[in-house]
Amino acid sequence: MRILLLAPLLCLGLAAPAFAGDGVGRRETVLHAARDFIVPRYETLARATAEERDAWTRFCATPKPEDLEALKREFGKAADAWSGIEFVLYGPIGTDFRYERMAHWPERKNAVGRSLSSLLARTGTDDLSPDRFAQTSAAVQGLSALERLLYDSDAATAFTDGSAKAARRCGVATAIATNLARIGAAVLDEWRRPGGALASLEQGDDARIEEAATRIATDYLALFDTIEDRKLGAAMGDGIDGVRPTLAEGWRSGRSARAIAVNLEAAEALGRILVDPATDEGNALAVALRTARGMAETAPGDIGAAAADPKRRPALVLLRDAVHSLRETAQASVPEALGITLGFNSRDGD
Numbered sequence: 001m002r003i004l005l006l007a008p009l010l011c012l013g014l015a016a017p018a019f020a021g022d023g024v025g026r027r028e029t030v031l032h033a034a035r036d037f038i039v040p041r042y043e044t045l046a047r048a049t050a051e052e053r054d055a056w057t058r059f060c061a062t063p064k065p066e067d068l069e070a071l072k073r074e075f076g077k078a079a080d081a082w083s084g085i086e087f088v089l090y091g092p093i094g095t096d097f098r099y100e101r102m103a104h105w106p107e108r109k110n111a112v113g114r115s116l117s118s119l120l121a122r123t124g125t126d127d128l129s130p131d132r133f134a135q136t137s138a139a140v141q142g143l144s145a146l147e148r149l150l151y152d153s154d155a156a157t158a159f160t161d162g163s164a165k166a167a168r169r170c171g172v173a174t175a176i177a178t179n180l181a182r183i184g185a186a187v188l189d190e191w192r193r194p195g196g197a198l199a200s201l202e203q204g205d206d207a208r209i210e211e212a213a214t215r216i217a218t219d220y221l222a223l224f225d226t227i228e229d230r231k232l233g234a235a236m237g238d239g240i241d242g243v244r245p246t247l248a249e250g251w252r253s254g255r256s257a258r259a260i261a262v263n264l265e266a267a268e269a270l271g272r273i274l275v276d277p278a279t280d281e282g283n284a285l286a287v288a289l290r291t292a293r294g295m296a297e298t299a300p301g302d303i304g305a306a307a308a309d310p311k312r313r314p315a316l317v318l319l320r321d322a323v324h325s326l327r328e329t330a331q332a333s334v335p336e337a338l339g340i341t342l343g344f345n346s347r348d349g350d
Contacts, residue, residue: 041085046184048081053181060170065156083262087223092190128175151252224327245304256303264293281333
């Protein structure tokens, strides 16, 4: 486990911004983040996954090769919606292994491939009912498995040749899409319903608010570790000889850089809430975020392939450096703005 080290304050005499660092300000900031960032992002996720489920249901009723492009568009919308909130582990997404079931990445020991092959080899549909499917391996329940089915080189034939295997494949894909929609709807409901997560925050005491602020900030800062070390570093390696293209997130769909750009867009939106943009610290964070996001938006789409290309790799190195600088800027400003102290990175385990 790595310890999340906070950068020194720029000035020892600098007080935390009044809009968040005191108890009243912290409460306002946490509620602002929940009401205006977290809940709306889950609304987008619930809507996108429901539309993706409906698209698979229509497709599998009369599978045609030319309709796969529509499914890919719906997949992209759902993946974007997830990338826009995936770094927040705080709240209902952290229960019932929902986070792990949404997208099984990074994938270890080909877990998605092995579990998906086993699932496709079965017959019938009983194991694909929503309740039973939710109990199967997390590796096949989410976007990572759906991407593999949709972007396999022989996907058009595998889904539409009229065979029992094609029917099973369609059934599995629909079960995954249905599962994603159920998770999205459940998380949103548990945030918004009476007595739910949002109401709990609104009625919570100072200790609950401080806990929420600490967990949201920890998740926020961990995002930059994830981008630098996993989304970029794992595939890039230490040099061209160490490139491992298939470790890039979304490499089959060519969405590696897109996912990072959406992550950083979301970080910009939440950053404006956590650190007052009118302060020097808030302005520095905004500039660092805008710089990194701009680089991600113009980076080669498939990070793994680009990392092995001497002509395209430098752009990824610059992006990684920008994210590293962003991480240091965020570590120096977010905890101080919220008046909290952070310790361990929640993504590093025990």
